[in-house]
Amino acid sequence: MQQFNRRRFLQAFGITSLASVTGVSGAIAGGYSNGARIVVVGGGSGGATAAKYLKTFSPGLDVTLIEPNSTYHTCYGSNWVIGGFEDMDNIAQTYDAMRDRHGVKVVADSVTAVDADKRRVHLAGGDEIKYDKLVMSPGIDFRYDAVEGISEDDAEAIPHAWKAGEQTRILRSQLTDMPDGGVFVMVAPPNPFRCPPGPYERISLIAHYFKQEKPKSKIIVLDAKDNFSKQGLFEEGWAEHYGDMIEWRGASDGGRVEEIDVGEKMARTEEGFERVKADVMNFIPHQRAAKIVHDVGLTNDEGWVPVDQRTFKSEMDGNIYVLGDSSVAGAMPKSGHSANNQGKIVAAAIVRELMDQEPFDPSSANTCYSLITPDHGVSVAAVYQYKDGAQAGVDGSGGVSPSGESADFRKREAEYTRGWYKGITYDIWG
Structure with a gap:
């Protein structure tokens, strides 16, 4: 474009x-x-x-x-x-x-x-x-059946915040309670989904909050896609403002999540890649009408x-x-x-x-x-x-x-x- x-x-x-x-x-x-x-x-x-x-x-x-x-x-x-x-x-x-x-x-x-x-x-x-x-x-509604181990009942522990309101408050509260040096993990959905640039703006603004209040913290994005909307502009901005705070992993690099351990806040990706542990996890499910x-x-x-x-x-x-x-x-x-x-x-x-x-x-x-x-x-x-x-x-x-x-x-x-x-x-x- x-x-x-x-x-x-x-x-x-x-x-x-x-x-x-x-x-x-x-x-x-x-x-x-x-x-x-x-x-x-x-x-x-x-x-x-x-x-x-x-x-x-x-x-x-x-x-x-x-x-x-x-x-x-x-x-x-x-x-x-x-x-x-x-x-x-x-x-x-x-x-x-x-x-x-x-x-x-x-x-x-x-x-x-x-x-x-x-x-x-x-x-x-x-x-x-x-x-x-x-x-x-x-x-939209969510397809929780696409990833093992997590259901709609877990949305308070691991929020999606993809329908604004109470879910927005929950995720914000979890971030404020997270200790400095903690790890925030986002599990981003495959196409098609509501607001294609939305997950990456969210990552950016959580990084902005961490930079001011919790600068030792880390962000990992586990993505079911190998590219995303405005990727070049986001990555340019991340490098300029946040250094190495944000790590994005596309589908080919272990970003595709197959299972969530809700109690441990652990994401298991495809075989051959590591499990990823979070202090706060934002799981955005697959979507449908x-x-x-x-x-x-x-x-x-x-x-x-x-x-x-x-x-x-x-x-x-x-x-x-x-x-x-x-x-x-x-x-x-x-x-x-x-x-x-x-x-x-x-x-x-x-x-x-x-x-x-x-x-x-x-x-x-x-x-x-x-x-x-x-x-x-x-x-x-x-x-x-x-x-x-x-x-x-x-x-x-x-x-x-x-x-x-x-x-x-x-x-x-x-x-x-x-x-x-x-x-x-x-x-x-x-």
Whole structure:
């Protein structure tokens, strides 16, 4: 991928954003208002965006958002909390504006089942809600069965912290309790998984915390992959700021973990490589689409949901749309920015379908910012266009931050990172 050109990317992003909006300009102007019932499952980046923009594009729709958490903590930004320089309150989002400003009905409950034939969702509290169209953005679940010795029941002792909230607090607490000179071990997952640069930002910011408070400590990354997103930029930053504190082992060098001894906090890698003992272990499991979409019968053999990538309509049910981390979305990564874009695509597709209009060919974009220190940011960006049945990257668009840049350049990228966070969370929940 080419080096990152910010002006060029922003120009492209402005064009593609405009294309997405003008693609539904008729729907906005037409004021579709027959009160069709749209139920959205999941109040994260994708679901909340879809609910908000359904009401934005067509205020007459009856939109209900179902989300069990009254306060939603974003996974992006949670590494800042784990690294010790942000508070949980700073990554907390509420649904007040969704309800009060945009007119979305917000139900604090969990979906236990979907009756696709009768078009009803069943809630843990006992209620049923009927729908004309169902939008599902339930995120990820974990495949603990891929590694021996560990299960979901062990997540308090060995946290994943890949769903923000209580798990974030647990991992942060374990790090603060760890003695100086201790060993932190991360077990990183294979592809595909939520937020490809996320594990490596986490490593960076834990190293930042250790450098200040526990400089004798060591970090070992056991990775099921031989390469990762923005690897060159991360390794350059690690060498600059942390010396030999971080040791990354790829799959070919003993990074693939086969068994965890939870009591001993010990990772056993493939035969021929050593066992690795941790004082604090962060095990990020293999991932798949959330359980509810499996229960509805929407997933493929790989555990993800195939969709019409033009509209994100399920290939299994024409009245259900699936977006965000659970979906198969072509070249788009499983990121909050992707889910935000997909939420708008889904909202537009539903409104146009209800108006008996053909779906448009959407354009979208993604940016993944990462902090290596609080003042050292890097990023990767891309633009996507629906083409030949899939979301495909646009040739010549986006790129990565250049290597070898000055401290001032990296600091500006860190400022852009915080600005991106404020902007996207306002767009979703504001």
